[in-house]
Amino acid sequence: MRVWLMAVVVGIAAPAMAADGLAQTPPMGWNSWNKFGCDVSEALLKETADALVSTGMRDAGYQYLVIDDCWQVRRDEQGQIVADPQRFPSGMKALADYVHAKGLKFGVYSDAGTGTCEKRPGSKDHETIDARTYAGWGVDYLKYDWCNSEGQDPHDSYARMSRALRATGRPIVFSMCEWGTSRPWQWAQGIAHLWRSTGDIQDCWDCGKSWGGMGIVHIIDLQADLYPYAGPGHWNDPDMLEVGNKGLSPSESRAHFSFWALFAAPLIAGNDLRAMSKDTVEILTNREVIAVDQDALGMQGRKVRDNGPQEVWMKPLADGARAVILFNRGTEPSDIAVSWDEIGLPAAGKAVVRDLWTKGDVGVLAGRYQASSRGGPRFVGASLKWASTSVPPPGGPWRRTVSSPTSPPRSTAKWRRWRR
Numbered sequence: 001m002r003v004w005l006m007a008v009v010v011g012i013a014a015p016a017m018a019a020d021g022l023a024q025t026p027p028m029g030w031n032s033w034n035k036f037g038c039d040v041s042e043a044l045l046k047e048t049a050d051a052l053v054s055t056g057m058r059d060a061g062y063q064y065l066v067i068d069d070c071w072q073v074r075r076d077e078q079g080q081i082v083a084d085p086q087r088f089p090s091g092m093k094a095l096a097d098y099v100h101a102k103g104l105k106f107g108v109y110s111d112a113g114t115g116t117c118e119k120r121p122g123s124k125d126h127e128t129i130d131a132r133t134y135a136g137w138g139v140d141y142l143k144y145d146w147c148n149s150e151g152q153d154p155h156d157s158y159a160r161m162s163r164a165l166r167a168t169g170r171p172i173v174f175s176m177c178e179w180g181t182s183r184p185w186q187w188a189q190g191i192a193h194l195w196r197s198t199g200d201i202q203d204c205w206d207c208g209k210s211w212g213g214m215g216i217v218h219i220i221d222l223q224a225d226l227y228p229y230a231g232p233g234h235w236n237d238p239d240m241l242e243v244g245n246k247g248l249s250p251s252e253s254r255a256h257f258s259f260w261a262l263f264a265a266p267l268i269a270g271n272d273l274r275a276m277s278k279d280t281v282e283i284l285t286n287r288e289v290i291a292v293d294q295d296a297l298g299m300q301g302r303k304v305r306d307n308g309p310q311e312v313w314m315k316p317l318a319d320g321a322r323a324v325i326l327f328n329r330g331t332e333p334s335d336i337a338v339s340w341d342e343i344g345l346p347a348a349g350k351a352v353v354r355d356l357w358t359k360g361d362v363g364v365l366a367g368r369y370q371a372s373s374r375g376g377p378r379f380v381g382a383s384l385k386w387a388s389t390s391v392p393p394p395g396g397p398w399r400r401t402v403s404s405p406t407s408p409p410r411s412t413a414k415w416r417r418w419r420r
């Protein structure tokens, strides 16, 4: 299996602003769940904040430090949520202060139902007091789950917390974790800044669990039709990263990271930042790949060709370049080519192709680029290729159309324009 990514230009974009201006590019940070589950503590969070700084991850863009499930134990007599006093002896305000002093932002987790997935108190009927409590602590990000919500309407439940957060006056990124069940991409723009689009990611390339957990390649497949729904301030979330955990090879990890960048996905690391291999740091801090994810145009990439085991995926970038993944998902080595016309460029144009993993220009190529798979069976290579055309692009500059959440998503209009 093998992957490459590349890009080519067509114009200038004016990113649309979400109502509150938050998450104009996909949020980046770290979350405790994938690696630590319920084993969270003040010490872990502080050490992770330190590691975000010392490894260079903060400076590469990772900003939000988010505690997932299990930090909370009960409510007090006033109904206020109480953090585990054994695991968080200094309290959440002190932890938030520590995180902020490192130049980072602080996030917590709750659930729209009566209890979290790990049976801690949920926020149902406590939205206002919880939002105020979080704001008082200095919380900047809330991940909001969907366990124990039988009989609840997701739109109503998430809108309630969204309103409660806004009413605090504190800018808080709102991350919906409803697993994609009610197709939140169709209704959650304006309620949340990001919404999970699948069940829980698993630390494996192609495994699947009967309860809905799934490996990287299955999540990739489920993103294919969601590109019209992402944009500045409202992102599809294919779940947190598994880079740096035990289940993926280095090349599978590069493929995982490449696709998340092409999807304009939130980049929320989920590994132990205190003990990372050189490979893991290099992947997570590859600024050229991160730049694809964080591109100001804010378009999610899509599949432009599917030849069975060979696929070509493309994401337009603000400067008109294209990010392209050449993906061999088969078990045999094979060559994959992309021609300029299938990524919206003049067929006979010349393009500079750059490999965003080797960080080198491949050359100025006419009409097409062909990459050869160097690997044997099941090898996954992940390269990102950058190209810029030397021929004036067709159709002139990008334009965004303004749309209400009920009209066709603005990205659809952009894509339609690109496809002319």
Ligand code: GAL
Pocket (backbone or CB within 6 Å): 033, 068, 069, 116, 117, 118, 145, 146, 147, 177, 199, 200
């Ligand atoms: C799941 C969620 C995971 C994690 C977990 C905590 O519903 O998808 O990302 O938050 O709950 O219990």
